[in-house]
Amino acid sequence: MVEWTDEERAAISDIFSKLDYDDIGPKSLSRCLIVYPWTQRYFGGFGNLYNAEAIMNNPLIAKHGTTVLHGLDRALKNMDDIKNTYAELSVLHSEKLHVDPDNFKLLSDCLTIVIAGKMGNAFTPEYQASFQKFLSVVVSALGRQYH
Amino acid sequence: MSLSAKEKVIVKDFFAKVSSRSDEIGAEALARLIVVYPQTKSYFAHWKDLSPNGAPVRKHGITVMGGVYEAVSKIDDLAGGLLTLSELHAFMLRVDPVNFKILSHCILVVLSMLFAEEFTPQIHVAVDKFLALVALALSEKYR
Numbered sequence: 001m002v003e004w005t006d007e008e009r010a011a012i013s014d015i016f017s018k019l020d021y022d023d024i025g026p027k028s029l030s031r032c033l034i035v036y037p038w039t040q041r042y043f044g045g046f047g048n049l050y051n052a053e054a055i056m057n058n059p060l061i062a063k064h065g066t067t068v069l070h071g072l073d074r075a076l077k078n079m080d081d082i083k084n085t086y087a088e089l090s091v092l093h094s095e096k097l098h099v100d101p102d103n104f105k106l107l108s109d110c111l112t113i114v115i116a117g118k119m120g121n122a123f124t125p126e127y128q129a130s131f132q133k134f135l136s137v138v139v140s141a142l143g144r145q146y147h
Numbered sequence: 148m149s150l151s152a153k154e155k156v157i158v159k160d161f162f163a164k165v166s167s168r169s170d171e172i173g174a175e176a177l178a179r180l181i182v183v184y185p186q187t188k189s190y191f192a193h194w195k196d197l198s199p200n201g202a203p204v205r206k207h208g209i210t211v212m213g214g215v216y217e218a219v220s221k222i223d224d225l226a227g228g229l230l231t232l233s234e235l236h237a238f239m240l241r242v243d244p245v246n247f248k249i250l251s252h253c254i255l256v257v258l259s260m261l262f263a264e265e266f267t268p269q270i271h272v273a274v275d276k277f278l279a280l281v282a283l284a285l286s287e288k289y290r
Contacts, residue, residue, distance in 0.1 A: 034268040035275055052269050109252060113271070116256045117263035125182035125199055128256060132183055 002137050004079055011130035015115065015123075016076055021069050024114055029065030030055045032110040039103055068107070075138045083141045090145035101143035108135040150280065154273040155222050161270050162219045165262055172257050173212025174205035179253040187246055215254070218281045225284035237288040244289065247282035254278065 033040050034052045046061055048054040055061060071089065078085040093099045112132060116123045123131075150158065165172065178199035180187050194203040214232060221228025236242050255275060259266045266274075 031268045031271065035272040056268065113255055113259045113266075117259040117266060120260050120263065123256075123260055125179045128179055129183040 001080065002082065007126065008130040008133065009079065011127045012076065012079070012134050015119070015127065015131055016072075018119070019069075019115075020118075021066050024111070024118065025065035025067070025069035026062035027065070028107065028111040028114045029068060030058070030061055031114060032107045033061065035110060036103075036106045039106060042097065042099055042103075069111075072138060075134065075141075079134075082137050083144065086138065086141035087145060090142050093142055094146040101139070101146060104139040104142050105136075108132075108139055111135065148276065148279070150222070150273070150276055154276060157270055157273040158222060158277045159219060161265070161274060162216065164265065165258070166216070168261060169212050169216060170209045172254065172261065173210070173215075174208035175257045175261075176250065176253040177204055177208030177211060179256065180250050183253065184246075184249050187249070190240070190242060190246075211250070215278075215281065218277075218284070222277070225280050226287050229281070229284040230287070233285050233288040236285050237290075244282065244286045247285060248279075251275070251278035251282060 033043065033049060033055050040049050043049060043061065043064075046064070047058055049058065049061075074085050074089075075082045093101075112128065112135065115131070116128070119127075162169075181191070181197065181204065182199050188197055191197055191203070191207075196203050198204065217232075218225060218229060226233075255271065255278070258274065259271075
């Protein structure tokens, strides 16, 4: 089971309390699709992804970015059992969506970078460490049900 | 994977734009490296002071960023231009190449923090590719 210090819990809570999901979600997903273009393979039905501008203005991508970011709320509410919290979503990503689990890390890197941009100096090294630890636990849980 | 002519211009322009704060970028990136990825401290065990805001870490961050700027100036031939640095990393420092990737990530985080407006997705992808190619050039002489 993952151990969290009080500082880590506080950092993660603080980051999420300040999060504008409708801003950060779309920005993170669209950044991922631009920086790692092969991830576009999962978004064939999402309309125009022809270039960076199209991706950044695509309303379906924006909506999905918000959805994905809200997916992290489950981990936030169940920090002491993230593994089981994501069992169902892991099955979904494996069986139905067929997403290569390596992609989870790519999206989480983009999320980290977007949040760093939003928070500026408030995103201290310690905050970055806590946040990345949180994301890596989520990423690991999402990959667990693949077989 | 290689940089297009357009991407080379993007990278050169962006690094020129942020050059006045290059010391700050380097120091902050290295500080984050050792805090977020504590295993990297294994390369700096010979320093008395390993605190992220201490002098040795900040000074070395500046040195490393100097290397990144050298790479920018040699963007048309990274493998050739960074040969000496590659030999240094391969034979003397023997830094595991996985660490180039995580330092690159820390640099990107710092660029995003300090230059949120300018660090657009388009610039992010060009800089990410560039740093990956720098890492590759640094790994040239490893084996």
